[in-house]
Amino acid sequence: MTFNSASFVVQVVALLIVLAALHKPLGVYLARVFEGTTSSRPERLFYRLAGVDADTEQTWSVYLRSVLAFSAVSILAVFGLQRLQGVLPGSGSLPGVDPWVAMNTAISFVTNTNWQTYVPETTVGIFVQMTLLAVQNFLSAAVGIVVVVALIRGIARTRTQRLGNFWVDLARTSFRVLLPLAFVAAVLMVLGGVVQNFWFTEVTNQATGVSQLIPGGPVASQEAIKILGTNGGGYFNANSAHPFENPNALISFFEVFLLLLIPSALPYAYGRMVGDQKQGYTVAAVMGTLWLASISLMGWAVASGQGTATAAAGGLGEGFEQRFGPVPSAIFATSTTLTSTGAVNVAHDSLPPLAGGVAMVNMMLGEVAPGGTGSGLYGLLILSIISVFIAGLMVGRTPEYLGKKIGPTEMKLAAMYILVTPTLVLALSGITVLLPDIMANAPATGPHQFSEVLYAFTSGANNNGSAFGGITTSGPFLSVMLGLGMLLGRFLPIVLVIALAGSLARQGKIPASAGTVPTHGPLFGSLLLGVTVIMTALSYFPALALGPLAEGLLK
Amino acid sequence: MNILTGYLRQLGTALRFLLFATLVLGVAYPLAVFGTGQLIAPYQANGSILKDSSGAPAASALIAQAAADDSGAQDPRWFHARPSAVKWDPASSSATNLGPNDPKLLDAVAANRSAVAAAEGVDAAAVPADAVTASGSGLDPDVSPEYAKLQLARVAAANGLSTDAVAAMVEQYTSSGVVAFLGQPSVNVTALNLAVAAAARPSQPAQTK
Incomplete structure (x- = not known):
């Protein structure tokens, strides 16, 4: 398979054009949803049924408690009902899911990770897929978005304890944003060949004598929100490489567009909500620059076709689908790891070593270009605060961000935020590689074995969900380790972000003075870009050197 | 005591929210996509099944x-x-x-x-x-x-x-x-x-x- 550079350039440019055209209308719509004050009649009915008092706003601690209570209940429900699969309808003859796998899967889908330690075809039936996993695809994406909305309100509001109402934000994001977009996307996917039915079809080829049971299921409805909500958990084991999830290169392009759509519109909504569009554009420019740099590197690394087995095969092919080939696979691989999606249309494990390395670096950046739904923007806003702090040190001024003083409290929260995932990734990988019995679950040899482990924990703690699939993680030890990585990698940052939102909202606004470092424009954008890249490099370079760099550079 | 009831109320809301959201997102939505798919593109929605010359399902394209x-x-x-x-x-x-x-x-x-x-x-x-x-x-x-x-x-x-x-x-x-x-x-x-x-x-x- 050859890398068609013209096709690559056309698709990258087309993605930029389409996203640039849509970021404003969607951003305006998002801001309107988050700033809305009235509820529709169905929403009021929903609030009454759910017991939500829609007219009161919450303090940061109550808002946070609601996030955590909702996520805890979701994890328990998804876990419990998977265990009961054997007696639930719509599950065929599948038994209850193994407890370790069910625990890992519940955490995985509630944290927007969608790491799949289970083989869907043989583990979960329509009931679990449709009413548990796909529902969490909506709700976990919505939780990410409402957390960044709370942070934006904290930045925009002054001298208040109130950050909004979590339940109302969650409902509006789910029903006014995700649901209509997912429905349109799902219908388009069906038109393109993605399956949506509730039965298997028996086919027999009289000439060859081959009989097959062609699978079915509510695939398109799940695929649409899996991608739109940057979730990534496949209806089938092969994920978006499966022809029923991703039947042709046009749908593949559409899926990449869809997974970038909301994260790339959120900066505009942010600019609008803080009343300064330049802020949104600076953030968007940093996201776009990182995406473009990463996708170029990925294109180069894939096109290199490095690897002894790849050379023996006479080119790329292992793990690729013929209808896609290297170009759609490189574009998908970059975009899925720069967001928190983690869906794959090519086996990442079989990519050339440096291409696998780019995928890992993308996640290690904290998935901020443009990142997961909500989580990408709050990640980059935290990095912005770190950047104004560093700029403040350089010019000897107290750092401010949009008129809010970045004092010791704010800095402690931001600093802890950026320490969480590197600590989790490196500690959990470090512990795992010391255990020979556990390492037997990654059957590769040499640096690639380390890469499989590092990729797993990078993916888990950053809530990505893609994998070097050679590793088997369904045993108790790795289920728990990855479960911990996903849980802490999701909720510790959320705790810190909402606490930060609370502390910013309490402050008054300081008028900008001559000493204020502007947080927009090319200068600040470059600083933010530099801080993001350097922070990642400092944290992860030694680990990367032992894995993908060793495999890709030492020959 | 107040804090405890506060927590319990949050958990109750969470459970009810999840239940009713599931009816919309986990039942109504996939059924709506199913209905639309069967109406406008039944061939694709049902797995792109190819038939042989006798009209019997032979394979998925x-x-x-x-x-x-x-x-x-x-x-x-x-x-x-x-x-x-x-x-x-x-x-x-x-x-x-x-x-x-x-x-x-x-x-x-x-x-x-x-x-x-x-x-x-x-x-x-x-x-x-x-x-x-x-x-x-x-x-x-x-x-x-x-x-x-x-x-x-x-x-x-x-x-x-x-x-x-x-x-x-x-x-x-x-x-x-x-x-x-x-x-x-x-x-x-x-x-x-x-x-x-x-x-x-x-x-x-x-x-x-």
């Missing part, structure tokens, strides 16, 4: 359908699909997930190469990459135009058809236009084999080597 024995060797009468980590079983789907430098992958590629070269009676160097590498899903219905051309003579002879006639069918089932530009040109082997069978049927007694 999107799923590989290889006539292979237990060892994985494919029937020489038909166009062969790419190697599969799941033996083309649609009840599962997977790549091999072997690394690009993995010795096991190196062995598999070498074995596939000599098997294809022997089956087609060509030089090992003439075998294209997609013929010796396992696909991402294990269910890839497509091969490269090069691999299809390599198989042309064998399939034509086995079915008593002229190579020109089979070449025209290969052409017909080769992707073109936007999807070929965005991805790469591919030949749908599942649909192609059905076409070959339909053309061969009148004159061809069921003869397999």
Whole structure:
């Protein structure tokens, strides 16, 4: 398979054009949803049924408690009902899911990770897929978005304890944003060949004598929100490489567009909500620059076709689908790891070593270009605060961000935020590689074995969900380790972000003075870009050197 | 006490929110997509099922359908699909997930190469990459135009058809236009084999080597 550079350039440019055209209308719509004050009649009915008092706003601690209570209940429900699969309808003859796998899967889908330690075809039936996993695809994406909305309100509001109402934000994001977009996307996917039915079809080829049971299921409805909500958990084991999830290169392009759509519109909504569009554009420019740099590197690394087995095969092919080939696979691989999606249309494990390395670096950046739904923007806003702090040190001024003083409290929260995932990734990988019995679950040899482990924990703690699939993680030890990585990698940052939102909202606004470092424009954008890249490099370079760099550079 | 009741109330709201959200997002939404799909695109929504000349469902246009024995060797009468980590079983789907430098992958590629070269009676160097590498899903219905051309003579002879006639069918089932530009040109082997069978049927007694 050859890398068609013209096709690559056309698709990258087309993605930029389409996203640039849509970021404003969607951003305006998002801001309107988050700033809305009235509820529709169905929403009021929903609030009454759910017991939500829609007219009161919450303090940061109550808002946070609601996030955590909702996520805890979701994890328990998804876990419990998977265990009961054997007696639930719509599950065929599948038994209850193994407890370790069910625990890992519940955490995985509630944290927007969608790491799949289970083989869907043989583990979960329509009931679990449709009413548990796909529902969490909506709700976990919505939780990410409402957390960044709370942070934006904290930045925009002054001298208040109130950050909004979590339940109302969650409902509006789910029903006014995700649901209509997912429905349109799902219908388009069906038109393109993605399956949506509730039965298997028996086919027999009289000439060859081959009989097959062609699978079915509510695939398109799940695929649409899996991608739109940057979730990534496949209806089938092969994920978006499966022809029923991703039947042709046009749908593949559409899926990449869809997974970038909301994260790339959120900066505009942010600019609008803080009343300064330049802020949104600076953030968007940093996201776009990182995406473009990463996708170029990925294109180069894939096109290199490095690897002894790849050379023996006479080119790329292992793990690729013929209808896609290297170009759609490189574009998908970059975009899925720069967001928190983690869906794959090519086996990442079989990519050339440096291409696998780019995928890992993308996640290690904290998935901020443009990142997961909500989580990408709050990640980059935290990095912005770190950047104004560093700029403040350089010019000897107290750092401010949009008129809010970045004092010791704010800095402690931001600093802890950026320490969480590197600590989790490196500690959990470090512990795992010391255990020979556990390492037997990654059957590769040499640096690639380390890469499989590092990729797993990078993916888990950053809530990505893609994998070097050679590793088997369904045993108790790795289920728990990855479960911990996903849980802490999701909720510790959320705790810190909402606490930060609370502390910013309490402050008054300081008028900008001559000493204020502007947080927009090319200068600040470059600083933010530099801080993001350097922070990642400092944290992860030694680990990367032992894995993908060793495999890709030492020959 | 106040804090405790506060927590309990949050948990109660969470449970009720989840329940009613599930009715909308986990029941009404997939059913709405199902209904719309069955209305406007039932062929795609039901798995792109291809029928044979008698009108019976014969294959899915999107799923590989290889006539292979237990060892994985494919029937020489038909166009062969790419190697599969799941033996083309649609009840599962997977790549091999072997690394690009993995010795096991190196062995598999070498074995596939000599098997294809022997089956087609060509030089090992003439075998294209997609013929010796396992696909991402294990269910890839497509091969490269090069691999299809390599198989042309064998399939034509086995079915008593002229190579020109089979070449025209290969052409017909080769992707073109936007999807070929965005991805790469591919030949749908599942649909192609059905076409070959339909053309061969009148004159061809069921003869397999």
